Amino acid sequence: MTESTATSLSPTDSDYNSFPQIPTKRVLVTGGAGFIGSHLIDILMQNGNDVICADSYFSGSKENVAKWIGHPKFELMRHDVTQPLLVEVDQIYHLACPASPVHYQHNAIKTLKTNVLGTLNVLGLAKRTGARLLLSSTSEVYGDPEVHPQVEEYNGNVNCVGRRSCYDEGKRCAEALCMDYHRQHHVDIRIARIFNTYGPRMFFHDGRVVSNFIVQALRGESLPIYGDGLQTRSFCYVEDLARGLLLLMNCDYIGPINIGNPVEFTIKELAEKVRAKVNPKLKIEYRQMPKDDPKRRQPEITKARKILGWEPRVHLDEGLQRTVDDFKSRAQANPKNLFIMHQTEAKPVDDDDEAEQQPPASKTMDGSYGAGEGGPSVVEAGA
């Protein structure tokens, strides 16, 4: 493909996400119909790239990319990355993998296959085509960290036989594969360690804390805090995150870079913020803490600042407001959305292939939203 200067194509294009200095490319996004993938595709399309979106729809949705269907520079394919993919591209964003603990533990073996076989497949593709590959890794490679904030040089504290290991060890293996393909076969790789991300388009049944709090609040029900709520996370608005991925892909640095918002909050503080935005009268409900839940998490982003010139721009208050507004408008458009069941803990499945195409909590029901089957029990109630 001839490289040309990026042109604006989107009805929603803005200076915020325009990258006129980056030449356009043929880009594959695995997991492109997912939460982060679809926001990244918006920026890639706004900047004039040819985009192939590959998704198995396990934790993605066609709706997320519907506005690009029919665009001459956009192609959508149902594809599971555990199978090889033959396309000709210049860049590959490898995002395919369920990211919510509820979803990735639902079929742990499938999650491992996605991270290991899926990454091998896209590395093979990158090797054959000479494409640059960006792996979406995670802050979970640091496990329950003993170093705070987390610097890229920290090797982590992961329970390799725990319920989270399908994801955190899977991503650690994916990082190792990328580095070895780089050292052995000179594949051009980038590694983004993505910290907690939130924003519009999160599923109602996503199961992560921001969406759980917002959905419960919109239902007028109490907000479920696991543990004492003093554990911390640092929440990055999804558009900031997607912009960081684009800058990382187009820089020269090879090796992991943390992409996340360095402002740390307790989960209790997050609950207070959601309550203040939706309904200050809501109660808070304390539930059992899931095993191996990291106690503190905050990215050290000096590398991202220096190498990419990147840092988040959207404060949690502003980002939460946009996210609440998005959930409200989707709930208004289809009130059933608020009654989509989610599970707070994954139910194990015996046969790893049996549930491959089934997201863990996609059926709608009337009324029994909340802990769901097998969810943590309530140990204390009251605001």
Ligand SMILES: O=c1ccn([C@@H]2O[C@H](COP(=O)(O)OP(=O)(O)O[C@H]3OC[C@@H](O)[C@H](O)[C@H]3O)[C@@H](O)[C@H]2O)c(=O)[nH]1
């Ligand atoms: O309803 C809830 C959900 C979650 N929580 C708590 O809120 C904190 C954050 O939980 P989430 O499920 O949102 O996300 P986690 O931080 O556990 O994992 C995330 O880490 C970073 C990313 O790579 C992934 O998106 C995801 O694995 C945890 O301490 C969790 O126990 C609640 O208190 N209530």
